[in-house]
Amino acid sequence: MSEPRPRLIVCTTCRAGRDVADGEARPGALLHAELSRLLTESNAHVDLREVACLANCERGCSAALAMPGKWTFFLGHLTPDHAPDLLTYAAAYAAHATGTIMPSRRPASLRNVVLARLPHLEYAA
Numbered sequence: 845m846s847e848p849r850p851r852l853i854v855c856t857t858c859r860a861g862r863d864v865a866d867g868e869a870r871p872g873a874l875l876h877a878e879l880s881r882l883l884t885e886s887n888a889h890v891d892l893r894e895v896a897c898l899a900n901c902e903r904g905c906s907a908a909l910a911m912p913g914k915w916t917f918f919l920g921h922l923t924p925d926h927a928p929d930l931l932t933y934a935a936a937y938a939a940h941a942t943g944t945i946m947p948s949r950r951p952a953s954l955r956n957v958v959l960a961r962l963p964h965l966e967y968a969a
């Protein structure tokens with residue numbers, strides 16, 4: 845059985861607060877593509893997912909980081925350049941008991957990108 849991995853859900857429709865020409869790749873899609881490129885078979889420590897719109901369009905690119913039993917973190921103001929640091933952050937998140945990585949412990953580029961956190965949403969029947 846494989847180890848549980850943090851799930852990183854990236855909005856692929858984010859425009860990062862600017863106009864995007866017809867046919868131009870959206871910044872959110874570019875961020876997802878860069879993360880996907882970095883996550884190789886031998887380095888697949890993150891469960892990368894995509895979604896269309898996280899209702900944070902004015903502060904995109906947007907993403908959420910979640911894992912059972914940990915806080916879910918909602919991130920904004922991301923760019924494709926954040927991809928390597930997002931994977932570093934996700935590894936630290938996975939290793940922490942609650943997932944709460946203080947800004948001073950995150951990669952410098954991610955110190956101000958956490959917009960909210962939510963309790964883990966697991967419900968007993």
Ligand code: FES
Pocket residue numbers: 855856857858859872896897898899900901904905906
């Ligand atoms: S398009 Fe990305 S949050 Fe709405």
